[in-house]
Amino acid sequence: MQTVFDRISFRPAVNLSNPTITNISFTLYAVLGVNEKTQILTTFLWLRLYWHHQFLVWDSDACGGVTRISLPVKELWVPDIIVYEFVDDDVSQQCPYVYVNHTGHIRWDRMLRLVSACNLEIFSFPFDVQNCSFTFGSYMHTIKDVRLTPALSFEEMSGNSKQYLEASGEWELVNIYGETSVLKFGIDEWDIITFWPAKTGISAVSLLSNMYPNTSAVLASSPHQVVIKRRPVLYVVNLLIPSSFLMLIDILSFYLPPHSVDRASFKMTLILGYTVFLLIMNDLLPSTANGTPLIGIYFSVCLALMVISLLETVIITNVLHSNSKKYREVPHWVRVVILKHIARMICYQWPEELVQPSASRGSTQDDKTDRPNPTSPPWVLAPANPVHIPAQHTTSTIGPGVVSSVPELRQICQDLSDLRAHLTSMQKEGVLQEQWCHVGYVLDFLLFRIYLLLISCYAMVIICMWCIWINQ
Secondary structure (H helix, E strand, C coil): HHHHHCCCCCCCCCCCCCCCCEEEEEEEEEEEECCCCCCCCEEEEEEEEEEEEECCCCCCCCCCCCCEEEHHHHHHHCCCCCEECEEECCCCCCCCEEEEEEEEEEEEEEEEEEEEECCCCCCCCCCHHHHHHCCECCCCCCCEEEEECCCCCHHHHHHHHHHHHHHCCCCEEEEEEEEEEEEEEEEEEEEEEEECCCCCCCHHHHHHHHCCEEEEEEECCCCEEEEEECCCCHHHHHHHHHHHHHHHHHHHHHHHHCCCHHHHHHHHHHHHHCCCHHHHHHCCCEEEECCCCHHHHHHHHHHHHHHHHHHHHHHHHHEEEEEHHCCCCHHHHHHHHHHHHHHHHCCCCCCCCCCCCCHHHHHHHHHCCCCCCCCCCCCCCCCCCCCCCHHHHHHHHHHHHHHHHHHHHHHHHHHHHHHHHHHHHHHHHHHHHHHHHHHHHHHHHHHHHHHHHHHHHHHHHHHHHHHHHHHC
């Protein structure tokens, strides 16, 4: 035994021209982390290696039926199998012993905390599916010294990994595929086993081919992939549902009276609350230099729609308050376009005491005779005409004793005339204000329909895209 330990530096083969066959299998136990910004995947593997040590062979019958023993791994030759995508120091806990069979076959089980580079695609977050490559091969020995083959089929590795990873954390395993290939670099060749994505991932073979033009690979099978899928329930509950509720509240805020200032303040408070929500949930969103996830675009568009909703409220408030306080007449084109055609298009319901305005010239000319102002709409009624009493008739009916009270009567008539003029002015102002109110109501109803249509189309597009990704 000591003789074998003294030959630790030499490959355990009687004839060095014969390569050492190494079998490898692994079980994906956990996905510890996915760093989208640095494009790094951290996983935990149970790795198992088999190889044949031709100097550790004994007769089990002569040794009391002992068929398997354990020996310290540091006293034996071990194949230098590495993962080509490894980008960090190996801080895994090492298993100090190996099992040696009486036929010379060695089994070494070890735990591997694998920090590997991976091309992460986060556009469809949180319904994303990631493809990351694991390439196992010898660091120094070529195929003349070490041949590498899988110990289990890729279907068996995938089934074993799914049993442990099924209820583990945020990610779930879709499938594990792989291929065996020969990597050529110059005149040397290496055996490798690659678990790599067919489309989005980058394998060690392609990396070496890009770095060294003389490097090529002879593939033994078709490309396969290691696929993990994110569980989206956490992000749907914490991100999508609250955002949808805030958008629903913003839609319902249109049912507040448009002439009320509370609607604008309510929308401003809603935008402030949505901004705080995005700041709090910013840590849950992935960030990478390759692109922005669709959910980030979704939140930005939702915030933009809320701002558009606030601008609509500002416009309606300006129409209702600014124009009505200036006592300006509603232009004729506004009455024709907004109060007639647009109101009819959006099925605006007029109050029962009012009649929908007509743009025909005949009705306009007929209505002008009954209005105090020619530009007033048809629902404006002129005040009753004053009754003038002739002066001679007044003096004939007033006696001599009443002549002395004529100045007092004149003062009363003057006061009544001023009161009547004030009431007429107030009536005109009320009519103008009512006209602008109806203009604002029609515009508010129109803009609300457009806003609702935009949100509906946007929501349908987002939902369809996410459903397609989920099914795929």
